[in-house]
Amino acid sequence: MNPKEISFYDKVYEIVRQIPYGRVTSYGAIAEFLGRKGSARMVGYAMNHAHQYEGIPAHRVVNRNGLLTGKMHFHPPTLMQQLLESEGIKVQNDKIQNFKEIFWKPV
């Protein structure tokens, strides 16, 4: 499709797809990469629609504190944590422990 046809959401999905296995990133990092630094909400809102797409590891996207804020949008809510743990990511109290180490920033 033409670049003009690509919407903001699609860009977000493309970034999320590039997140390596066992790594995570934050909404703010994606927003900043897209040039909408203060618009981290848009990224999160885009993830809300990501369910209708496939191949989008939405569980690898968390907030600035490494907290699984969007887990309640998974079914069941514990799925997000399970997916992260299955990738070797340690999660405790809905928070990623070694968040700073496995943090991945879009190039």
Next chain:
DNA sequence: ACACTGACCTCCT
């Protein structure tokens, strides 16, 4: 075309 919504972030008490 206007108003409201929202998986966040930062600043201000």
Next chain:
DNA sequence: AAGGAGGCCAGTG
């Protein structure tokens, strides 16, 4: 240190 409010802007009704 903890809580509240505002700002950001693309989609949807």
